Amino acid sequence: MPMSIQRLGAAALAASMLFAGVDASAQTTQPKPPAQRPAQQQPAQQPQQQQQQGPLRVELQPTQGDWTKVCGKDPAANKEICYTTRDFGTAADQPPVLALAVYDVKGDDQRIVRLLLPVALLLRPGFRFSVDKGATQEGGFEICFPNGCFAEAKVKGPSIDQMKKGTVMNVAVKNQANNEVTFALPLAGFAKAFDGAPIDPKVLEDQQKRLEQELQKRAEEQRKQLESQQSATPPK
16 A cells, blocks of 8 residues: 555554554655545543553554555656555554555665654654664654654665565654654565565555445444443443
């Protein structure tokens, strides 16, 4: 799926269920994103155990079948831009918490690692990331929207090679309580997608429609469940 704030309109909200203190911000030229999705639900209250002091590690799982490679022509720069992206959540059947995309501009040695992160993170420290137990690199937030924030880092070939060979990408940020939160993103399949052919635009559009329908269905189910719980609660 394309890496865009529209595409994850509801996804970033889902991360608030992990911690009520998790705010963040990339704007380089990229292929046009699909239409905006409807918001899914209001974030749930933060579990008491996650309000405690100390670092938090969140093991994420892919929420879409595989990595997706999308390519398009940038008319301004007259260059082809490809990005390889995937969404991640706390479970495969749950809305995504964040998205990762790696941008490759034809003819440029420099690549861009871009993240779509939840709101309510501390922006000033930026973020840090590493592959497995490799060297840590830094990146910064670029721009925030109501439903999520873009952050990015500029890297070169060796960093991409590490991602291709690696198992897990660790992304560390700070929440509003100034506690470190590390998202662990599995990298299985990244190399094959990054080096492979881009997805057909028609297939991408069909995937987008199916995912939108699924998100709307989940949102309706959760709304009904919440209404049922509220009606079952006796008035005080």
